[in-house]
Amino acid sequence: MKTRHQFYLPDDLSEALDELASRPGASKSAVLTEALRAWLDRKAGHELDQRFGPRLDRQQRTAQRIEATLNIVAEVLDLFVQHQLTIVAHQPPFDEETGQLGIKRYRMFLDQVGRRLAAAQGQPRLLTLTEDKQAP
Template structure:
């Protein structure tokens, strides 16, 4: 009769052999079942380590990208906050705008938005942090 199991013969240290015998003495337990479960768990844990080695660097790189993106977003939020606060305090004491000033402001706003659109389209919209020089376009 053919079995689905292969016989193995190996040696265990005495203390480990005694522990195995004590575990196998419990009802419903056997040395074969205990060693099979232990070997399967050990092999599966090794496979998990292989996955960590395989995908770990990629996940680390993705985490660094996410951290840089978060830092960039935080810097942009701080800059916007500072700019809005500056503008609100700068224009707080000025007289109301007349029609000509409104047209000039709208014209400047449209030029600014066109410049932003061009930079984003040319992939030059990357954030430039402290120490960088601003590039002037259209004489603005």
């Protein structure tokens, strides 16, 4: 079953339709039916979702991996801080010289982190126990 429709097209679209319908085996009804069906199918899936959906999905997966890595780093840091606080719980308070040595070692540590980040161009990397050993 088919239903007859009458409508008006702008001159430029009418010319384009005539050109498409002039090809062998084509008709205006077939061209318009195919165009309308394609347009309705595309709108059902929303055009923006089809264009940007895969990119947004990739970005979401990347964000999830970053979040998982950050959670691991937070757990490692938590465990390290707990370990350090347990070790120093029964030590006497630091004197001035020990405090200055701690600040010096901390600055050396930050310098080493800065060098590694610069060498990796800001990309984090896993380190092995044998890499870049420097005595404080």
